[in-house]
Amino acid sequence: MLTLEQVKAKSAKRLDGLQPVVKAAATALIERCYARGANIVITQGLRTIAEQDALYAQGRTKPGQIVTNAKGGHSYHNYGLAIDFALLLPDGRNVSWDMNRDGDGDKVADWKEVVQEAKALGFEWGGDWTSLKDYPHFQMSFGLALSALRQGYQPTAAQVKAAYAVIDKLKGKVEEDMSKIAELETQVKELVEVVAGLTKSKDVLKDQTLQQAVEIKELGTAILELTDTTPPAWSLEAIQALHDTPSVINGHPVVDMPDKVTKTEARIFTILHRLGLTAHLKGGK
C-alpha cells in the first residue's frame, strides 16, 4: 500500500505556482482521496499564458490534436486557480482516466469520490459544464470571470479566508480518518497474530492427535497379541498377589475374588499395566 507521503510526492511539483489557497485545497484533496482509498495525482496546475498559447496552437497552427479551446489568459490554469487530476494506480507509477474504475471496491467509482471531495473543498468541476465538459478539471473561480482575471482582478481577502475555513474544517476530518485507519491497521495486525497463533495450536493438536493415533494402533496390536497368548508370568504373580490381599472398601474388607488367577484376568492386567494404569495397584498394596 502506498503511503500518503508517496502519493503526495507525486503531485508536489504540479502544485508549485498555484494560488496558496488553491494549493491548500489541492493538498487537502489528495489527503481526503487517500483516506477514501481513491488516490490521485495532480497532472496540471499553473499553466503560464505562453504555455497556454502553445497548447492552443496544437492542432491549429501546429501539428497534433486539438486539446483546448482556451487561448492564453482564457483558462483558470493561467491564474493558478485550476488543477487537473488523474487516478494514481496502486503501483504508484501509472495513472488512469477511467471514470468507472473502483479501485477500493466500495461500489462507488473512484472518480466520483474524487469529485465529491473536490466539491466539498470548494472546487468547481469541469464535468458540470454544459458545453465541452472537462472531467479531470477542478477550479476555484471565486466568482471571477476570465475577463475579470485578464483585467487583473483577484479574489478578495474575505473570499480567500472563507475558502481556507472550508479547507481547514475538512482537513481536521482527514486527520480523524487517518487515525481511524491507523487504529484499524493495528487491529488487523493483532488479528493476523491471533490467527497465526491459532494455526500453530492447530498444528500442535494435529501432531498430538497423530501421535495418539499411532499409540492407539500399537495398543490395539498389543491387545490382539495378548488375547491369543499366554499372559506373562509376572502378571499372573501380580494378580495372585492381589487375590491374596483383600480389597478394602469404606474400611471393610471385600473378599469376592476367586482363589486362582484366571488367564483372562492376567491378560486384562497385562493390558492395563501396559496402558500404565496399574501403578497404584502395584505401589499401594
Ligand SMILES: [Zn+2]
Ligand atoms: Zn484543467
